[in-house]
Amino acid sequence: MEKEEDLFVPRQVTTEENFAPGHRACIGCGEALAVRYVCKALGKNVIIVTATGCIEIFSSLLPQTSWQMAWIHTLFENVAAVMSGIESAYKVRVRKGKIPDKNVKFVGFGGDGATTDIGIQALSGAMERGHDFLYVCYDNEAYMNTGIQRSSSTPYGAWTTTAPVGKKSSIGQVTWKKNMPEIAVAHNIPYVATASPSYPLDLMAKVKRGAEMDGPAYIHILSVCPTGWRSPTDITIELGRLAVETGVFPLYEVIDGEYNLSVDLPDLKPVTEYLKKQGRFKHLNDDTIATIQTRVEEDYVKLREKAGVK
Amino acid sequence: MTKGKIVGLEGSFAVAEAVRMANADVIAAYPITPQTHIVERLSEMVADGDLDADFICVESEHSAMSACVGASAAGARVFTCSAGQGLELMHEVLYIPSSMRLPVVAVAANRALSAPLSVWCDHSDVMALRDISWIQMFAENNQQAFDLTTCAYRIAEDKDVLFPTMVHIDGFYLSHVIEDMVLPEEEEVAGFIPDYEHPFVLDPDKPVSMGCYGPPFIYPETKKAQDVAFDNTRPKIQEIWDEFGEIFGRHYSPVESYKMDGARIALLTMGSCSETAMLAVDELREAGIDVGLIRLRLWRPFPFKELREAVKQLDLLVVLDRAISFGMGGPVCSELKSALYNKREDLKIVGFIAGLGGRDIQISEFKYMVTQAQEKVKAIERGEEVETEIIGVREGGGR
Ligand SMILES: Cc1ncc(C[n+]2csc(CCOP(=O)(O)OP(=O)(O)O)c2C)c(N)n1
Ligand code: SF4
Ligand SMILES: [Mg+2]
Numbered sequence: 194m195e196k197e198e199d200l201f202v203p204r205q206v207t208t209e210e211n212f213a214p215g216h217r218a219c220i221g222c223g224e225a226l227a228v229r230y231v232c233k234a235l236g237k238n239v240i241i242v243t244a245t246g247c248i249e250i251f252s253s254l255l256p257q258t259s260w261q262m263a264w265i266h267t268l269f270e271n272v273a274a275v276m277s278g279i280e281s282a283y284k285v286r287v288r289k290g291k292i293p294d295k296n297v298k299f300v301g302f303g304g305d306g307a308t309t310d311i312g313i314q315a316l317s318g319a320m321e322r323g324h325d326f327l328y329v330c331y332d333n334e335a336y337m338n339t340g341i342q343r344s345s346s347t348p349y350g351a352w353t354t355t356a357p358v359g360k361k362s363s364i365g366q367v368t369w370k371k372n373m374p375e376i377a378v379a380h381n382i383p384y385v386a387t388a389s390p391s392y393p394l395d396l397m398a399k400v401k402r403g404a405e406m407d408g409p410a411y412i413h414i415l416s417v418c419p420t421g422w423r424s425p426t427d428i429t430i431e432l433g434r435l436a437v438e439t440g441v442f443p444l445y446e447v448i449d450g451e452y453n454l455s456v457d458l459p460d461l462k463p464v465t466e467y468l469k470k471q472g473r474f475k476h477l478n479d480d481t482i483a484t485i486q487t488r489v490e491e492d493y494v495k496l497r498e499k500a501g502v503k
Numbered sequence: 504m505t506k507g508k509i510v511g512l513e514g515s516f517a518v519a520e521a522v523r524m525a526n527a528d529v530i531a532a533y534p535i536t537p538q539t540h541i542v543e544r545l546s547e548m549v550a551d552g553d554l555d556a557d558f559i560c561v562e563s564e565h566s567a568m569s570a571c572v573g574a575s576a577a578g579a580r581v582f583t584c585s586a587g588q589g590l591e592l593m594h595e596v597l598y599i600p601s602s603m604r605l606p607v608v609a610v611a612a613n614r615a616l617s618a619p620l621s622v623w624c625d626h627s628d629v630m631a632l633r634d635i636s637w638i639q640m641f642a643e644n645n646q647q648a649f650d651l652t653t654c655a656y657r658i659a660e661d662k663d664v665l666f667p668t669m670v671h672i673d674g675f676y677l678s679h680v681i682e683d684m685v686l687p688e689e690e691e692v693a694g695f696i697p698d699y700e701h702p703f704v705l706d707p708d709k710p711v712s713m714g715c716y717g718p719p720f721i722y723p724e725t726k727k728a729q730d731v732a733f734d735n736t737r738p739k740i741q742e743i744w745d746e747f748g749e750i751f752g753r754h755y756s757p758v759e760s761y762k763m764d765g766a767r768i769a770l771l772t773m774g775s776c777s778e779t780a781m782l783a784v785d786e787l788r789e790a791g792i793d794v795g796l797i798r799l800r801l802w803r804p805f806p807f808k809e810l811r812e813a814v815k816q817l818d819l820l821v822v823l824d825r826a827i828s829f830g831m832g833g834p835v836c837s838e839l840k841s842a843l844y845n846k847r848e849d850l851k852i853v854g855f856i857a858g859l860g861g862r863d864i865q866i867s868e869f870k871y872m873v874t875q876a877q878e879k880v881k882a883i884e885r886g887e888e889v890e891t892e893i894i895g896v897r898e899g900g901g902r
Binding site: 237239242249250253254256257258260261262263265266267268270271273274275276278279280281282283284288289291292297314315317318321322 | 556557560574595596599603705706715716717
């Protein structure tokens, strides 16, 4: 029998590719897939600002481009500031009668490095000032473009080239993943969500909601990176689902401060199911995995409490 | 001849008036002494409804310039201003509007660089911006601060130019000093700076990709194109200054001179101290020394031709630097030597450094430079090494 998605997805999702094929992402890149879904959901009436990182590199090699909509890249850490200028310019020019108001959406794209590390100041500033924009963080949990260096979004215990697993008893990354969606929530913005390209309809619905919202909106997308995670290229979707099913990366929305779980799982799968499929965790011993398991469960309980689920 | 009224304004307010009359759309700036009065005045103008603009109170200078880049790419007329450390923090972003041909207009209230912290004027911040491919010019009084900011919009936005433009005003000396100046009629300024349309803007109806990356097979072509286009702005800058002169009665050119008739020696300055140097020239002339003054109005693109013309009759050029290129000497002096090399073998060029971190340069010090430079020429002729002298500095400790 055909699955429900097979019947309905083609009708719900445009076949138009606003992010054109032919880009140069690695095989199995979850980030490229996420960008593609986000661009489908956004449509063409947008201006997109992208940070330096894998996305900009695989999509824009002069004189070619994958972007079918108005797009700009300048630097690594300033997406939210460039966005602020564009949004302001548009508003003022409409107000002064220089251009008609066509309800254009302003959307910023950044990797986890561009968002949680070097660009967090600009992003915080733009959210605090209340510009009307959507910011999408494509979190592949390291600086992939420069060769898999750790970021503050790299998970505990993951190997990276700057958090290597040394000959002494080191475990790779020794800090816990920065909770960027919570930092966005703390700015009292109207919309924050997490999403995954393994749940495309959920992702696209969130992008639409975020873009429609008045004021700043923030979406944090876990983007599987086979190259950096040392995972097979044909299990990207599966890994994305496992991240959710183990509670490692829960899907939720925070609308005007109200938490809602998008996928609620009373029984989480053990984190090993997610970890063992990735080379970046292959060195972990049972004790470290147990530490991760405890932390994931605690965080999940806290999240469920915020969402008012027992 | 122009209408307008005579007012007393500090340099910061003169700049703010120019931005208001240019009817800027977006201002993004971050406060730093001695630029603060500009942002405060502009904030008031926006709050009072005298200027219909968005003032984005960004959280850093890096974001200030980034927001200007975004706003300019979206077709807005923009403004920012900064100084010293702010320009340094902005540095990375300054290369973007010039490489992407976005006509951002900025004013720098020149300030020394830390450490030690100094909020006072010198040109260390300017010298760190030499290669950013912005059109850069120096004002020496508040009238010029207004005039050059007004011209900056016309120049930057001209379709044959499309380069960001920066006006340098010396921190405190101009930013905080009230002077008489002519404030022209608003309509006259509006006529001089008409609305503009950038040929390529971020517009969903006509999508373009801006800021793609350039691997070796194409990067050099983009940079040569930028260099050629930047060089080609020179005639346009003069043309616009000439048009300004015809309307407003004040004339500017890339290299301006004072009492150069029959001069064998000239001082060369940039910025507010030029007026002190004029007084020194007056006194030296009275004492029978054939000395004049050359002021660089246009700093980038460098006015080679006009400079060579200005020094044609000279035996000795005495260059003042308000910054140190550590291990190299005075940066302006180095540039002048390179600009004149192979052109005037017989011209001697002697550099001095003074006025660091807001220390005043006295008339007597300009006179000292001229006499001392003649001594140095003799030393050069004897084959001795002559180093750049830093003057007006206490030696040997103590208070
Ligand atoms: C100011 C600055 N510092 C460092 C870099 C080098 N750099 C470019 S992309 C990048 C990492 C990008 O990581 P992330 O934002 O996570 O995006 P990803 O490539 O993983 O998608 C770094 C460090 C830069 N371009 N600019
Ligand atoms: S390194 Fe990772 S994120 Fe970057 S293109 Fe390859 S798979 Fe995608
Ligand atoms: Mg990353």
